[in-house]
Amino acid sequence: MRHSNAIGGNLFSTDAPERLKDMLEREAAKYPFLTEAAKLVDALNLQLDDLTDPTYKKVLDRATERVVQAIEDGTIDERLDDVLTELLSFPVAVMFVTIKDEPFLSRRYALAEAVRVYFLLQGEERDKLAQIARDSFGWDLKDSGERYDGVLHDFRLHFNDYLRSSSSFHEDKWKLVNRIVKNGYVLLTQREVARLIQGEVETLIKEQVSKTVKINLPEPLQRCLERISKVFDENRQRLGGEDLPSEVTNEAFPPCIRYCMEGLLAGRRASHMERFALTSFLVTIGMPLNNLVDLYTSVTDFDPAMTQYQVEHIAGVRGNRTKYTPPLCDTLRTHGICRNKDDICERVKHPLSYYRIKAKRLAYQRPQKQP
Ligand code: SF4
Secondary structure, X not given: OOOOOEOOOOOOOOOOOHHHHHHHHHHHHHOOOOHHHXXXXXXXXXXXXXXXXXXXXXXXXXXXXXXXXXXXXXOOOOOOOOHHHHHHHHHHHXXXXXXXXXXXXXXXXXXXXXXXXXXXXXXXXXXXXXXHHHHHHOOOEEEEEEEEOOEEEEEEEEHHHXXXXXXXXXXXXXXXXXXXXXXXXXXXXXXXXXXXXXHHHHHHHHHHHOOOOOOOOOHHHHHHHHHHHHHHHHHHHHHHOOOOOOOOOHHHOOHHHHHXXXXXXXXXXXXXXXXXXXXXHHHHOOOOHHHHHHHHHHHOOOOHHHHHHHHHHHHOOOOOOOOOOOOOHHHHHHOOOOOOOOOHHHHOOOHHHHHHHHHHHHHHHOOOOOO
């Protein structure tokens, strides 16, 4: 879709055989940034005003949801139950983010779409990965199949492409000196190729949403943008970690986090969500990562290296470099972690909001130091 006005008609009004049509639509819905997917959308010649038709309500809803999920969760689900809605909702979501023109939102959205692609690529055949890498990003990527230290390296990538696509990765394993290079090609596993593609997708989408676009949106689209703005404003502070006490204040922990912490100290077997909530909360409020690893390993039999890896992943210093924030109260409630609520709980939707309020209350109650 072009923001100027063009998305129309039936996607395949031609005589494309049904199976081919299904396959192309499905591929395009999975990877809507591909040139072929963009061509399919362009072929529709859909105009902005067409989106005001109730027929496209699902597209507007899904486009809004894509951006809202990016804001709230840092990723976007990989559903494919309605491929046409998936395909069309991508350019509409890009349009919303572009018009919003908030650099922080643009970065977060691009990363969330890229992480979605990374998860989808995990389930693909190696040929598909190679096709995307070559056709969309022009990589000189060849099959390898060599095994070193028991690890199968499915691919080799020309070192120029490797250096460019890995330039924003800071982990040691991506440094060229730590790679196996043969005749100018870097050996890579399939997962590593998927990760590098994720980086390319992120860059591509960042470029798309960084353009300056001024459009007067028709009413239903304007309402979607208002919803996005509202969610963005509600989450901005949480995502930026702004306005939190400068020192970790244990007494201000919300009841849910206390429950997780006490369970950990008592040796209770914690669920994945409990560990995630606790770790992301402690990371966000500024507990040093080493202290966190020490905390886990001192009271459990967790493997220190693995614990360190997981903590760093949640803190955004590893992996896809997303810094995870604790889940919303609603999510914790669903997982049975929202316990022992008190009066502050009645006012908040997020554990970090609880923490801010409680910390301020405690500071106010503390006796002032005499000069
Ligand atoms: S309402 Fe929110 S902050 Fe309070 S215990 Fe439940 S999840 Fe935690």
